[in-house]
Amino acid sequence: MATRTQDAEPLLTPAEVAAMFRVDPKTVTRWAKAGKLTSIRTLGGHRRYRESEVRTLLNGQGPAMERVEVGEL
Amino acid sequence: MATRTQDAEPLLTPAEVAAMFRVDPKTVTRWAKAGKLTSIRTLGGHRRYRESEVRTLLNGQGPAMERVEVGEL
DNA sequence: GACTAATGGGGTAATTCGGGTG
DNA sequence: AGTGTCCGAATTACCCCATTAG
Numbered sequence: 001m002a003t004r005t006q007d008a009e010p011l012l013t014p015a016e017v018a019a020m021f022r023v024d025p026k027t028v029t030r031w032a033k034a035g036k037l038t039s040i041r042t043l044g045g046h047r048r049y050r051e052s053e054v055r056t057l058l059n060g061q062g063p064a065m066e067r068v069e070v071g072e073l
Numbered sequence: 074m075a076t077r078t079q080d081a082e083p084l085l086t087p088a089e090v091a092a093m094f095r096v097d098p099k100t101v102t103r104w105a106k107a108g109k110l111t112s113i114r115t116l117g118g119h120r121r122y123r124e125s126e127v128r129t130l131l132n133g134q135g136p137a138m139e140r141v142e143v144g145e146l
Numbered sequence: 147g148a149c150t151a152a153t154g155g156g157g158t159a160a161t162t163c164g165g166g167t168g
Numbered sequence: 169a170g171t172g173t174c175c176g177a178a179t180t181a182c183c184c185c186a187t188t189a190g
């Protein structure tokens with residue numbers, strides 16, 4: 001492999017994840033506690049979530065999934 | 074902190090969609106099970122619906138097909 | 147150090163799920 | 169085939185306040 005120097009991994013705050021799932025930030029916290037979401041804790045104890053994982057979960061289970069069947073609007 | 078993530082579409086809760094259609098939330102669930110509505114499940118199993126799709130269906134005429142934003146892969 | 151906004155933790159209602167029935 | 173209601177169980181939403189983030 002290569003460079004294990006710096007991985008700029010986009011992290012999301014609970015409010016961001018909650019907005020994407022249309023749920024309460026507290027609910028996202030419960031998911032993290034339940035182990036359904038990978039939570040990265042700050043030094044103060046707050047949680048941060050990986051944007052890549054959140055997007056994957058939002059799409060259901062397929063990262064390489066996209067469709068371009070645009071109809072009329 | 075300020076919003077660096079705008080990859081989320083507006084979602085609606087079953088109660089919201091049910092109120093818009095004047096039906097029971099259970100009926101909305103049946104529509105989702107029948108494939109007439111795109112349902113996005115939360116990590117807890119609850120369903121969320123796309124606000125854009127619901128609006129399109131409310132308008133009546135068009136099919137259940139709407140444009141999907143293809144992210145940057 | 148002080149400030150505003152958000153988060154964590156706990157606890158309690160409200161909603162939703164799933165199946166079965168009218 | 170489609171919808172409304174019943175039930176039990178699970179999940180989620182909103183209340184409090186102390187701490188953390190920036």
